[in-house]
Amino acid sequence: MADTSAPGRIRDAVAGAAPAVPPDPRRAVPRTDALLADPRLQQALALLGRAAVKAAVQRAQAQVRAGRLAATELMEAVLRDLPAGQREVLNATGVVLHTNLGRAALSEAAVRAVTTAAGATDVELDLVTGRRARRGRGAMEALAAAVPDAAGVHVVNNGAAALVLAATACAAGREVVVSRGEMVEIGDGFRLPDLLVSTGARLREVGTTNRTSLRDYAEALGPQTGMVLKVHPSNFVVSGFTSAVGVAELAGACAERGVPLVADIGSGLLAPDPLLPEEPDAATTLRAGASLVTASGDKLLGGPQAGLLLGDAELVERLRRHPLARALRVDKLTLAALEATLRGPATPTWQALHADAEELRRRSGALAAELTASGVAAQVVACAAVVGGGGAPGVELPSQAVALPAELAQPLRLGTPPVVGRVERGALLLDLRCVPPGRDGDVAAAVLAAAATTSTAATAPGAAAAAGA
Numbered sequence: 001m002a003d004t005s006a007p008g009r010i011r012d013a014v015a016g017a018a019p020a021v022p023p024d025p026r027r028a029v030p031r032t033d034a035l036l037a038d039p040r041l042q043q044a045l046a047l048l049g050r051a052a053v054k055a056a057v058q059r060a061q062a063q064v065r066a067g068r069l070a071a072t073e074l075m076e077a078v079l080r081d082l083p084a085g086q087r088e089v090l091n092a093t094g095v096v097l098h099t100n101l102g103r104a105a106l107s108e109a110a111v112r113a114v115t116t117a118a119g120a121t122d123v124e125l126d127l128v129t130g131r132r133a134r135r136g137r138g139a140m141e142a143l144a145a146a147v148p149d150a151a152g153v154h155v156v157n158n159g160a161a162a163l164v165l166a167a168t169a170c171a172a173g174r175e176v177v178v179s180r181g182e183m184v185e186i187g188d189g190f191r192l193p194d195l196l197v198s199t200g201a202r203l204r205e206v207g208t209t210n211r212t213s214l215r216d217y218a219e220a221l222g223p224q225t226g227m228v229l230k231v232h233p234s235n236f237v238v239s240g241f242t243s244a245v246g247v248a249e250l251a252g253a254c255a256e257r258g259v260p261l262v263a264d265i266g267s268g269l270l271a272p273d274p275l276l277p278e279e280p281d282a283a284t285t286l287r288a289g290a291s292l293v294t295a296s297g298d299k300l301l302g303g304p305q306a307g308l309l310l311g312d313a314e315l316v317e318r319l320r321r322h323p324l325a326r327a328l329r330v331d332k333l334t335l336a337a338l339e340a341t342l343r344g345p346a347t348p349t350w351q352a353l354h355a356d357a358e359e360l361r362r363r364s365g366a367l368a369a370e371l372t373a374s375g376v377a378a379q380v381v382a383c384a385a386v387v388g389g390g391g392a393p394g395v396e397l398p399s400q401a402v403a404l405p406a407e408l409a410q411p412l413r414l415g416t417p418p419v420v421g422r423v424e425r426g427a428l429l430l431d432l433r434c435v436p437p438g439r440d441g442d443v444a445a446a447v448l449a450a451a452a453t454t455s456t457a458a459t460a461p462g463a464a465a466a467a468g469a
């Protein structure tokens with residue numbers, strides 16, 4: 001039998017004689033205990049626990065045994081394979097609310113509130129009396145204070161949940177009157193009409209795709225009407241021969257018949273923003289006569305994922321006490337983040353939307369200069385940023401970007417931290433609008449690291465093409 005021990009193999013190699021049978025790869029596999037004691041795994045053990053790390057170690061050992069991985073590369077394979085959780089990404093897409101990047105980034109105040117709320121909190125306890133208190137009353141008070149026109153406020157899991165709760169409580173077994181121009185698909189194949197029908201309500205569609213009149217609504221209202229719904233077309237624009245009926249026009253007809261008028265404004269803008277004149281806001285919509293406004297927390301409001309319900313006190317209380325409300329309840333982390341968002345300073349979303357053009361130009365220029373000095377083809381180009389996330393369709397925010405060779409897109413996505421830009425006309429554009437100002441240095445470092453992995457980065461023609469764009 002051949003000697004397959006390490007000294008034996010060395011002897012064989014030195015002697016120039018191949019072993020009679022290949023060495024047993026199992027002999028080359030380091031032991032699990034020894035691997036788990038490796039200092040490089042100690043942090044992972046503390047964060048992920050022994051079971052997850054051990055499983056990754058065993059997967060790598062199996063690879064070595066199967067001859068697919070060199071024993072010397074085992075530890076790197078383990079580190080790559082450890083569950084990473086969600087990773088922080090620098091959003092250089094120029095899309096302020098990027099759904100695939102988690103929509104709104106929380107403010108520092110909201111992040112701190114979430115951290116505090118992670119432990120035991122008084123979310124549902126009155127510390128003065130020692131009794132149960134209204135859940136998340138701080139968040140509710142902040143919401144009510146932010147929208148004084150809302151006599152009642154409630155918060156559920158997201159905008160879709162807010163609509164489901166309203167439709168279930170107002171129109172299950174009855175009709176939701178809604179314009180054919182407002183049958184919106186919100187994303188990932190989810191459609192509001194399907195969502196409404198899933199509550200047991202029937203849709204009573206009125207008007208046409210491009211035109212709906214007050215008479216269309218009036219003719220549909222009757223004993224079967226559970227609610228009238230206005231949906232803001234938040235992710236598309238219809239132009240040309242169009243007409244729609246506003247909340248103010250509809251409010252009278254609904255009030256006359258005692259039918260709730262529900263307005264899904266989508267974006268969560270609480271008050272008008274001059275930058276987004278077409279975007280409906282909660283205060284204006286309520287003043288125009290809506291009984292109830294529904295909106296998302298993680299769009300233009302810039303907070304956590306949540307569904308806001310604002311409006312008539314009795315109606316909101318009915319929704320809050322509905323059995324379904326318990327299934328749509330938000331957790332304490334959301335309530336903490338929402339309260340801090342509402343009370344706190346300008347959110348990252350607001351700052352990105354209102355970013356100063358001169359400042360953006362200065363930051364982009366500094367980044368491009370730093371990269372060029374290091375041999376990466378980079379230049380500043382004018383571009384257009386967008387709101388995204390189902391808000392303000394058609395609105396373009398004049399912006400600046402650093403144009404780079406497009407081949408850097410993937411290595412940048414795979415870097416630490418990942419930087420996500422957008423590829424346009426053959427170049428990778430990095431728009432710093434949504435990158436926190438303190439993080440430009442991290443973007444520069446990431447680009448240099450990415451360029452080091454591609455040989456042609458410094459000479460690729462992409463940047464020149466973008467400069468002419």
Ligand SMILES: *Cc1c(COP(=O)(O)O)cnc(C)c1O
Pocket residue numbers: 158159160161184186231232233234235264265266267295296297306307389390391
């Ligand atoms: C985004 C949006 C929704 C869905 O809200 P989520 O918070 O994503 O559930 C519903 N209606 C409109 C008009 C929207 O813009």
